[in-house]
Amino acid sequence: MITAERKPLEEVKDLIGEARNVLVMGCGTCVTVCFAGGSREAAELVVSLRMATRLAGAPREITETTVQRQCEWEYLDEARADVEQADVIVSLACGIGVQAIAERFPDARVVPGVNTTFLGMPTEHGIWEERCAACGECILGITAGICPIARCAKSLLNGPCGGSEAGHCEVSPDTPCAWQLIHDRLQRLGVLDVLMQPQPPKNWKSSRDGGPRRIVRDDLRLAGEQE
Amino acid sequence: MTGTPLNIVAFCCEHCAYAAADLAGGLRMQYPPDVRIVQLPCTGRLDVLTVLQAFDEGVDGVMAAGCLPGNCHFLEGNLNARRRVTRIQGLLGEIGLEPGRVEMFNMSAAMAAEFVTAVTEMTERINEMGPSPLRVGGAGRGGD
Known part of the structure; x- marks a missing residue:
């Protein structure tokens, strides 16, 4: 699988900037099984960002959606309506998913919410190692x-x-x-x-x-x- | 307790802390009324997202109370919960809330006094921090 790690919340906040409508988009494949960017992690980021922006006195409209694979047009198209309403999309997919969004939706601003790390596998619960x-x-x-x-x-x-x-x-x-x-x-x-x-x-x-x-x-x- | 009434959620394992709370009640022991108990089959069921959502809803603190180390009904659920609580503390820090608003406690079903101590300690700690700045509608006991 492609493995990834979540970015620090501070970095995600900086990437979002002043955007009012934020869409957090999870991916249901590799980053789901490495617990970095699936629907649960998307929900965690939404709640965390919502709290952080409220505390900072600048609450945002933050929504989430998760598609099966961000790296395929067919799945990305399912999220078109959500993408078009967002000022910025925080993609929790690997770098391929981020680029796929940028390529499929030329007018959308997309930023990465995770750091794509390597091609590897889990060797035990909570540990992933590079293999390819x-x-x-x-x-x-x-x-x-x-x-x-x-x-x-x-x-x-x-x-x-x-x-x-x-x-x-x-x-x-x-x-x-x-x-x-x-x-x-x-x-x-x-x-x-x-x-x-x-x-x-x-x-x-x-x-x-x-x-x-x-x-x-x-x-x-x-x-x-x-x- | 003195100060603003708080809303603290206590996720209690049914094999220990929940029974200890029950025993404390049976023994007519007094403890701060700021705590809402949620029964879990094991603290290993403690969910990071659920705790974050609780803070987003405006709770002032969250405590997880599981079995004594080595006595988990499911062997290691309490140890897994402790690691999860540590992660939640880190996330709270990133968010801008005090990490100490969430804490893990361990006790057996017979330790009613320890349950009272834990609840009292947590309530005093949160009182010092003050109500969560994320409270909806300001001070007051949410959900009542």
Whole structure:
């Protein structure tokens, strides 16, 4: 999932500025399951903002709505009436949702209510960890299903480095060394010899280094939408 | 108590604090009348949004009263509630209300005197802070 964390209320208040009608828009997908921007978090933000603005002597009209996915036009369109009545929209979706609103509603002012953090998973209640860097060329098949791009601080392809100590990364004692994990798991699977084959430098063109990425699937496109 | 009548909501676990309040009543123990008790199956049911909504409605304080650590009927509900209360205190601070307007207490069903002490302590604390600035219609007991 895409994980996110709520922004401090003070920052959200600054982003809202003098707007009178505020719409808080939650997203029912990734940010719901990481408890950052679903309908409950939207309700919490509405109540918090309402109290804070009343205390500041500048009460606002603050409403909320939550769509299933802010990153798809069909779901965003369901909120069109609410969006058009708002002076500002506080999106609790990831950065994709914020941009989708800006793209779909050219006249709307939209601000983020969360910080999009990483692609990861919950490892226990209340803890999420990064697992994928979306580099565009997956190498999990040769690293025992453990990603060194996302989980090694240096994204090494032939680790570990000298900063690996007792299974932990020198960056933080809470961070396991990805290459230690890879080594141990390859050993467990009896295929440790995989490491005898050094990996060549990675072509980062498929990652962010190649600029904004795009996927085109001609088989899924509709004839009426062909460029 | 002296001062403006307050509106404090006490979320009480039915296995301990709610029974302690009942016992305090049975023993004719006196405690400030500013507290409204809401019975919960466990303080683990305490909901952040509900507490925030209570403050938005103008309550002056919220107390959560659960079982003694280690004695939760559902094992860890009271410990989870304490973490939630800590989070609510942080949120109140961000909002501009005193974090001390919400507090967690622990007691057993037999601790009627401790229930009275907790209610008295909370009422005195809120009295010092004064009524919530978010009260609808100014001073007075909301809901009466």
